[in-house]
Amino acid sequence: MSMGFSSSNTTKVVVVNEEWHGCSSYENRTWGQACTNGYSGSPRWNDSAGISGNVSLGAYIDLAGGQNSYINSITIAGVGIDPFTLSCNAPSPTVTTTASTTPTYTNTLTPTTTNTPTRTATRTPTRTPTPTLAANPIGTAPCIAPTPQGTPTPIPTNTPTRTATRTPTRTPTATNTPIPSPGCVKVVDGNKTMTEGLGTTVEYIVRLSRAPVGSEIITIVPNNFSPRLMISPPSRQLNNTNWNTGRVFTVSAVNDSTYYPLNPPILIGHTATSSLGSGLLHNIIQCNYAEIKVEDNDDNDCSDRLINLISGTRYAQNIIQEAVDMQIVSTTTLDVLTAPTLNARTIGTFNWETKIRVYARIQFAQSGFAPQTWYQVSAATSTTPSGWILARTENWNYTSGNDPCAAQIALAPTTTPLTFSYDRAAVREFAVRQSYANRNGGPSGNRVSRRITNLRFANFLYTDLNAGGTVEATGSAVFVSEGIWMGGMPMRFGLNGRDDCQTVEYTEGGWQYCWVQQAAAGNSSTTWEIHGALGEYHTNADIVCPSQTVNTLLNPSGMQIMFPGPLLTSFTNRIGFDDLNNFIGPVAQGGVGFDIDEDGLADFTRTYLSSIQTGDYVWINSFSNCLTPNTGTPHGLVVVGWYLSIDCEAAVNSNFSPSSLFLSYADAANNSQVPKGGADGNTALVVPYVADFTTQQSPVPRPFYCTQWLEPERPTFMAHDWFFYTLPNSITIPLNQLFTSSEWQW
Numbered sequence: 245m246s247m248g249f250s251s252s253n254t255t256k257v258v259v260v261n262e263e264w265h266g267c268s269s270y271e272n273r274t275w276g277q278a279c280t281n282g283y284s285g286s287p288r289w290n291d292s293a294g295i296s297g298n299v300s301l302g303a304y305i306d307l308a309g310g311q312n313s314y315i316n317s318i319t320i321a322g323v324g325i326d327p328f329t330l331s332c333n334a335p336s337p338t339v340t341t342t343a344s345t346t347p348t349y350t351n352t353l354t355p356t357t358t359n360t361p362t363r364t365a366t367r368t369p370t371r372t373p374t375p376t377l378a379a380n381p382i383g384t385a386p387c388i389a390p391t392p393q394g395t396p397t398p399i400p401t402n403t404p405t406r407t408a409t410r411t412p413t414r415t416p417t418a419t420n421t422p423i424p425s426p427g428c429v430k431v432v433d434g435n436k437t438m439t440e441g442l443g444t445t446v447e448y449i450v451r452l453s454r455a456p457v458g459s460e461i462i463t464i465v466p467n468n469f470s471p472r473l474m475i476s477p478p479s480r481q482l483n484n485t486n487w488n489t490g491r492v493f494t495v496s497a498v499n500d501s502t503y504y505p506l507n508p509p510i511l512i513g514h515t516a517t518s519s520l521g522s523g524l525l526h527n528i529i530q531c532n533y534a535e536i537k538v539e540d541n542d543d544n545d546c547s548d549r550l551i552n553l554i555s556g557t558r559y560a561q562n563i564i565q566e567a568v569d570m571q572i573v574s575t576t577t578l579d580v581l582t583a584p585t586l587n588a589r590t591i592g593t594f595n596w597e598t599k600i601r602v603y604a605r606i607q608f609a610q611s612g613f614a615p616q617t618w619y620q621v622s623a624a625t626s627t628t629p630s631g632w633i634l635a636r637t638e639n640w641n642y643t644s645g646n647d648p649c650a651a652q653i654a655l656a657p658t659t660t661p662l663t664f665s666y667d668r669a670a671v672r673e674f675a676v677r678q679s680y681a682n683r684n685g686g687p688s689g690n691r692v693s694r695r696i697t698n699l700r701f702a703n704f705l706y707t708d709l710n711a712g713g714t715v716e717a718t719g720s721a722v723f724v725s726e727g728i729w730m731g732g733m734p735m736r737f738g739l740n741g742r743d744d745c746q747t748v749e750y751t752e753g754g755w756q757y758c759w760v761q762q763a764a765a766g767n768s769s770t771t772w773e774i775h776g777a778l779g780e781y782h783t784n785a786d787i788v789c790p791s792q793t794v795n796t797l798l799n800p801s802g803m804q805i806m807f808p809g810p811l812l813t814s815f816t817n818r819i820g821f822d823d824l825n826n827f828i829g830p831v832a833q834g835g836v837g838f839d840i841d842e843d844g845l846a847d848f849t850r851t852y853l854s855s856i857q858t859g860d861y862v863w864i865n866s867f868s869n870c871l872t873p874n875t876g877t878p879h880g881l882v883v884v885g886w887y888l889s890i891d892c893e894a895a896v897n898s899n900f901s902p903s904s905l906f907l908s909y910a911d912a913a914n915n916s917q918v919p920k921g922g923a924d925g926n927t928a929l930v931v932p933y934v935a936d937f938t939t940q941q942s943p944v945p946r947p948f949y950c951t952q953w954l955e956p957e958r959p960t961f962m963a964h965d966w967f968f969y970t971l972p973n974s975i976t977i978p979l980n981q982l983f984t985s986s987e988w989q990w
Contacts, residue, residue, distance in 0.1 A: 424524055425454075425524070426524045426525070426528055427452050427453045427454040427524055427525045427528050428452075428453045428528050428529060428530060428531035429450055429451075429452065429453075429464055429514040429515075429516050429528065429529065429530045429531060430450065430451045430452065430453055430490075430530075430531045430532065431448055431449070431450060431512075431514070431530060431531070431532050431533060431534045432448065432449040432450070432451060432490060433447075433448050433449055434448040434449075434512070434532070434533065434534030434535060434536075435509075435534075435535045436448065436495070436534075436535075436536050436537070437536075437537040437538075437539065438495070438496075438497050438536065438537070438538055438539065439497070439538075439539040439541065440472075440497040440498070440499055440500070440538055440539060440540055440541045440542070440597075441497070441499040441541045441555050441596075441597040442597070443496075444496075445494050445495060445496045446494075446495050446536065447492050447493065447494050447495070448492070448493055448495070448534045449490040449491065449492055449493075450464050450480060450482075450490050450491060450493065450514060451482070451487065451488055451489070451490035452482055452487040452488070452516075452525065453531060454487075454524065454525070455484050455487050455488070456482065456483055456484045456487055456518070456525055457484070457520075457523060458484070459483070459484075459519075460483065460484070460518055460519055460520050460523065460525065461481050461482070461483050461518070461519040462481065462482045462483070462487070462516050462517070462518055462519070462525050463479050463480075463481050463516060463517050463519070464479060464480045464481070464482065464491075464514050464515070464516045465478065465479045465514065465515055465516070465517075466478075466479075466493055466512050466513070466514050466534075467512065467513040467514060467515060468510075468512055470510045471498060471500070472497060472498050472500065472504075472510060472538055473495055473496070473497060473498065473510055473512070473536060473538070474495070474496045474497075474498060475493055475494070475495050475512070476493070476494050476496075477493075480492075480493065493534075495512075495534075495536055497538045499541070499555045499557060499597070500542070501542055501554075501558070501644065502542055503540060503542040503545070503644075504538075504540045504542075507537075507538070507539075507540055509535040509536060509537045510535070510536045510537075510538065511533040511534070511535055512533060512534040512535075512536065513529065513530045513533055514529065514530045515527070515528070515529055515530075516528050516529075541555075541597050541599070541644070542644050545648065546602060546645075546648045546649035546651070546652045546653070547652065549601050549602050549603070549649070549652070549653075550599055550600070550601055550602075550624050551599070551600060551602060551643050551644060551645065551648050551649065552597055552598070552599050552600070552643070552644040553578055553594055553595075553596050553597055553598050553600065553642060553643055553644065554596060554597070554641065554642055554643065554644055555596050555597050556575055556576060556596040556597075559573065559575065559596055559642070560575065562640050564637055564638055564640055565990055566586060566637065566638075566702075566989065566990060567586070567634060567637065569695075569700065569701040569702065569703075569990075570586045570587065570700050570701075570702065571590075571700050572586065572590065572634060573634075573642070576595060576596060577593040577594060577595055577596065578593065578594050578596065578633055578634070578642055579592070579593050579633070580592040580593060580594060580621070580630055580631035580632070580633055581631055581632050581633070581634075582631055582632070582663065582664060582665045582732065583632060583662050583663065583664045583665075583732075583734065584606045584608075584618035584620075584632045584634075584662065585664075585734055585982070585984065586634070586702075587700075587702070587729050587730060587731075587732055587733075587734075588632070588664060588665075588732050588734075589664070589665045589666070589667040589670070589731075589732035590667075591630070591631050591665075592630060592631060594621075594623075594633070598623070598624075599624040600619075600621045600622065600623060600624055600633075601621060601622050601623065601624050601626065601627070602619045602620070602621055602649045602653060603619075603620045603621065603622070603629045603653075604619070604620035604629075604653065604656045604660075605617060605618070605619060605620075605635075605647075605649060605650070605653050605654070605655050605656060606618045606620075606632075606655065606656050606660075606979065607655060608984045608986070609984075609986040610637070610638065610986055610989070611986045611987045611989070613637075613638045613639050614636065614639055614647075615636075616634070616636065616637045616638075616984075617634075617635045617636040617637075617647050618632050618633065618634060618635060619632065619633050619635045619643070619649065620632050620656075621633050635647065638989065656979060657979070658978070658979050658980040659978050659979065659980065660978065660979040661976050661977070661978055661979075662734070662976065662977060662978070662979055662982060663974055663975070663976045664732055664733060664734045664974060664975055664976075664977075665732055665973070665974045666731050666732055666733060666859060666971060666972065666973050666974060666975075667731045667732045668731060668857055668858040668859040668907055669858070669902075669907060670700070670730050670731045670732065671727045671728065671730060671731035671858060671859040671882065671884075672858045672859070672884050672885055672902045672905060672907070673699065673700075673730075673902045674693075674699065674700060674726070674727050674730040674731075675723075675727045675882050675884050675935045676884050676900065676901075676902040676905070676935060676944075676945055677696055677699050677902065678692075678693045678694070678696070678699075678723070678727075678937075679884075679935040679936070679937070679943045679944045679945065680899065680944055681694060681696060682937060682943050683942055683943065683944055686719065686937065686939075689705065690705055690706045690707055690708075690709045691704060691705060691706070692704070692706075692709075692719040692722055692723040692726065692937045693723070693726055700730055702726070702729075702730075703988070703990035704722070704726055704757060705759075705767065706719070706722060706766065706767045706768065706773070707761045707766060707767055708761075708766030708767065708773075709722075719937045720775070720879055720880055720881070720936050720937045720938055721772070721773050721774055721775045721778050721880060722768065722772060722773050722937075723882075723936060723937030724775075724778060724861065724880050724881070724882045724936070725755070725757075725768070725772045725773070725778060727859075727882045728782070728859065728882070728971065729757075731859050733755075733782075733971075733975065734975070734977065734982055734983075735754070735755055735756050735757060735982070735983040735984070736754050736755055736756070736797065736977055736981050736982060736983050737754045737756070737981050737982075737983050738752060738753050738754035738756075738769070738797070739751070739752035739753075739754075739797065741980060741981065742754065743756075743983075744756055744769035744770065744771070745758030745760070745762055745768070745769060746762055747762075748770050749769065749770050750770055750771075750776075750777050750780070750793050750795075751793055751795075752795055752796065752797055753769055753770050753771040753777055753781060753795060753797075754769055754771065754797070754983060755769060755771045755772055755778075755781050755782075755983075756768060756769040756771075756772060756983050756985075757769075757772055757985065757988070758985060759985045759987045759988035760985075760987050771795070775787070775863060775878045775879065775880040776788070776789055776792075776863075776878060777795075778861075778880065779861055779863050779880065779967075779969055780793060780794060780795040781795045781797065781798065782798065782801060782802050782861065782969070782971050783801055783802035783803055783804055783861070783969045783970070783971070784801050784802070784803050784804065785803070785804040785967075785969060787863060787878075787967075788865065789865065789867065789878050798972070798975055798977075799975075800972050800975070801972060801975075802860070802861070802969055802970045802971040802972055803969070803970055804817060804967065804968070804969050805852070805853065805855065805856065805967075805968040805969065805970065807819070807852055815965070817967065818965040818966060818967050819852070819965060819966045819968075820965045820966075821952055821963065821965070823848075824845075824949050826841065826844065827840065827841045827844050827845035827848065827889075828840050828841075828845065828889075828891075828949060831949055831952035831953070832952055832953065832954045833953070833954075834891055834892030834893065834949070834950050834952070834953030834954070834955075835889075835890070835891035835892060835949075836891045836892060836893045836953075837891075838891070840889055840890070840891065842888075842889050842921060842929045843921040843922050843923070843927070843929070844922075845889050845929075845931060846889065846921060846922045846927045846928065846929045846930065846931075847922045847923055847927055849889075849909075849930070849931045849932065850909060850922070850927050850928070853909070853931075853932055853968060854909040854910075855970060856883055856908075856909070856932050856968055856970065857883065857907060857908045857970070858883055858884060858885045858905070858907045858908070859882065859883065859971055860882075860883040860968070860969060860970050860971055861880060861881075861882060861883070861968075861969040861971065862880065862881045862882075862883060862932075862934055862948060862966060862967065862968055862969070863878065863879070863880045863967040863969065864878070864879050864880070864881075864951055864961065864964040864965065864966060864967070865878060865964050865965055865967070866878065866879050866951075866961040866962045866963075866964040867962060868962065876961070876962040879936070879938070879940075879951075879961060879964075880936070881934035881935065881936040881948075881951070882934065882935060882936065883932050883933070883934055883948075884902075884905055884933050884934060884935045884945050885902075885905025885906050885907060885932075885933050885945070886905065886906040886907075886908065886909055886911070886912045886928075886930040886931065886932055886933065887900070887904070887905050887906065887912075887930055887931070887933050887945075887947075888918075888919070888929060888930055888931075889929060889930065889931045889947060890947065892946055892947065892949075892950035892953040892955070895933075895944075895945070895946040895947055895950060896941075896942040896944055896946055896950070896955065898945075900933075900944075900945050905933055905945065906918075906930065909928065909930065912928040912930045913927075913928040915928075918930060931947050931948065931949075932947070932948050933945045933946060933947055933948070934946065934947075934948050934951070939958075939959070940958060940959050940960055940961050941953070941955050941958050941960060941961070942955060942958065948966060949966075951964070951966075952964065
């Protein structure tokens with residue numbers, strides 16, 4: 245319906261309900277009301293002033309600022325007119341009109357006595373409403389002009405009159421010729437949440453509010469102005485077959501290093517263009533937005549003791565060789581260790597980008613770099629520390645932020661106790677695989693170990709190996725020390741924090757590898773590179789050659805195995821070859837060609853050696869004078885497990901996998917695959933195996949008694965006894981006694 249108005253007309257538009265397309269989304273509003281969303285503007289004319297021009301239902305009114313309003317309904321009021329409403333999409337209103345009063349014409353007559361005038365009041369109000377059905381715009385209900393219902397009110401005339409009869413006729417005819425509404429892009433299932441860095445995605449659907457015409461194709465493009473999101477594909481197309489089912493956009497979060505403390509949802513709008521270049525679906529925008537909430541993984545302020553680890557992508561940008569070689573990092577994880585050193589035992593892992601809780605900080609000096617930093621941590625959901633992680637090394641951080649907890653968490657006191665757990669399986673892995681690699685000769689350079697695929701490696705280099713045939717000529721002691729260190733035992737200073745890299749020191753000597761060579765001590769402390777001092781440091785024993793002193797730095801420490809003898813050798817602190825001859829024949833023969841008494845030997849070893857485990861130590865007194873060159877040297881070996889009592893030739897020609905050797909006698913006895921015998925028929929037929937670094941024999945895993953075997957084409961050891969020592973399962977030392985070399989980097 246269209247109605248015309250002039251500026252002098254007393255009738256005015258009282259209410260216009262409209263969809264104002266200048267708002268950020270379609271809204272039904274009272275005329276002149278501001279937008280609920282987005283911006284608002286001022287209409288060209290309003291309901292308080294006279295109106296000129298035409299107002300049509302379904303029309304688009306050009307407002308100030310170039311915006312458009314779609315007219316849904318009009319309410320009309322004016323002098324002599326009861327208010328009534330014309331509308332689309334609403335029930336037809338009841339219009340009450342007060343009919344015009346019939347005017348009364350009065351004639352004054354000359355009275356007579358012959359006639360009595362008759363009073364006659366005649367009124368014939370007539371209203372003929374004519375409803376008109378307007379065209380039905382696509383996507384809307386029919387726009388029907390209201391049907392006014394007139395209620396005549398007769399006015400009696402009590403005065404004799406000549407009556408003039410007026411027949412009022414009012415026939416309002418509503419005619420609505422609507423302009424079809426343009427379409428918009430509808431987002432379905434668009435409120436989503438995702439976490440940055442997990443590699444996950446979310447999806448939402450876009451549809452159209454109305455169908456395209458014929459073969460028209462509508463191309464929808466998301467408007468993503470946030471660098472935090474990636475949307476694929478870049479566009480979608482809809483036609484008259486899928487406009488209402490829609491197409492899917494996929495959203496992923498960019499794994500950045502920026503922290504967003506407020507972090508509101510990200511709105512994704514859409515625009516669309518028509519293949520026709522015009523029409524109701526050309527250059528339209530969204531009906532509503534997709535709202536994507538991205539959980540940030542870059543909480544680096546540590547104010548709540550919570551931080552994030554870096555992403556796997558960032559990890560790959562700078563590989564720290566020490567961390568890789570010691571296998572505490574990978575492309576997917578960072579290890580949690582029992583203590584803050586590279587060799588400490590691994591007790592768990594965190595995936596990259598995991599949120600963690602921090603409890604304490606420790607730092608160690610690094611030459612040429614900022615301090616190496618360690619965090620004591622747990623999972624974010626826990627309140628109990630689980631272990632330590634390497635947070636920063638060589639100016640590269642594994643946490644999001646460069647030591648992000650520095651301001652909130654002070655460095656741990658220097659007296660903080662640190663507990664190191666002994667990983668005996670790690671000792672076995674290292675010693676077995678390195679000994680097989682050394683079977684035909686040691687590694688090049690001044691080393692006793694080398695890089696082996698999938699085996700932990702540290703860059704140990706010794707400038708004083710084979711130093712003129714002196715007591716420091718053997719690499720067997722440093723090989724044992726490296727194996728123990730790979731099992732997680734810490735280096736420590738000597739008595740009262742003394743740096744024993746500087747001098748040869750047996751008395752309360754520290755156990756240290758020293759990257760910077762010293763003239764007196766070489767590249768390691770005495771307790772690291774000389775067997776007697778090594779055994780005395782790790783145990784409560786005083787070893788005969790060369791120093792015979794007790795080292796009390798470790799508490800608890802290991803102990804020497806004593807035998808409730810005397811045995812045949814008449815000693816209580818060792819096993820002699822006479823104690824073994826009855827079981828394996830002459831020890832120099834190594835059981836080769838002899839029917840080994842497996843049952844008797846098993847009973848013997850279970851009785852005297854069952855407390856020995858992988859990672860423990862065996863010392864042999866293979867010398868006539870330990871201080872005189874060419875009269876033999878003290879030698880030591882590391883226990884690598886328990887296995888069957890076989891002859892030495894068979895043993896050295898075998899190739900045992902580390903896992904085939906049992907960590908202890910108890911492990912072997914509890915394994916149903918291990919043969920049993922002995923006096924009770926239930927004794928595991930196994931003995932301790934050892935490995936070492938030597939050219940006297942094949943250094944590979946073999947029964948301990950094979951060190952007396954005269955191996956063909958090998959120099960062999962001098963006749964000797966066997967001394968057995970246990971190492972503790974864990975030790976605790978104060979932080980200020982923990983030794984780390986600031987120069988040791990590779």
